[in-house]
Amino acid sequence: MRLDDERESTNIDDQRSSGGGGGRIPLRIGGIGSLVLVLGALYFGVDPRLVMSLLDGGSASAPSVSQSTSQDGLVARNDSQKRFISKVLASTEDTWGTYFQQMGRTYHDPRLVLFTGGVKSACGYAQTSVGPFYCPADHRVYLDLAFFRELEGRLGARGDFAKAYVVAHEIGHHVQNELGIMARYADMNAPMPEKGDNGKSVRLELQADCFAGIWAKRADDSKGILQSGDVEQGMNAAAAVGDDRLQKQAQGYVVPDSFTHGSSAQRVEWFRRGLASGDVKQCDTFSVPSL
Incomplete structure (x- = not known):
């Protein structure tokens, strides 16, 4: 990517030194309360994996990110990544603006929060294992840079643009919020399942992938x-x-009825x-009747 001459965004909150991962706030909701919380997350664009992580104490279907101890050069590398992320964020600001x-x-610029281990958001407390997420309640994207090590390593997605895609996808959710799509999505009464390979959650996520593609083209x-x-x-x-690839890696088989983000093929197609x-x-x- 050619970003050397691009400006850096000032809309980054670096909370990596705040020690957010040192503890967690327990969330105890059972039975009907759990169901309501999950449906509420789907309606308002909160990643359902985040909510499930909160409910079960940190275990989620999202890709797990290993927590490593301090290593030589890690801080310098993270600072370099921070500069890169700030330039990608600035590019999304300019493009969508x-x-x-x-x-x-x-267009109202969102803020991007960098954290380590865990973070408090207006959507609840999240740990790194949840992965990057957007919280519509505070208009912020949350990102632990450790996710990029997972992306490059276990998931095999290397390169600067792979990281930029992750940021652009989360910004895509903010664009949905700005356009009022999330509000309309919450009011949808069509007989459409919340999850599954054609569910509401998948459609919301695939649209964010498509918006990430729009940013790349226009930028x-x-x-x-x-x-x-x-x-x-x-x-x-x-x-x-893609949900199918992640499920295959995690459990050896695929359950399309449980998809929340879409299959690998669907995600590639809508980004394209x-x-x-x-x-x-x-x-x-x-x-569209079928994704």
């Missing part, structure tokens, strides 16, 4: 940020976090659609 202006709307059209191999890295990252079109109208995952 311009696009919203063209639509006659105003490249305006500033030429993409280099040879970047698109392939993005496709590989999208495939690496955004990248090819650069048009939010081509990302309407809720209007």
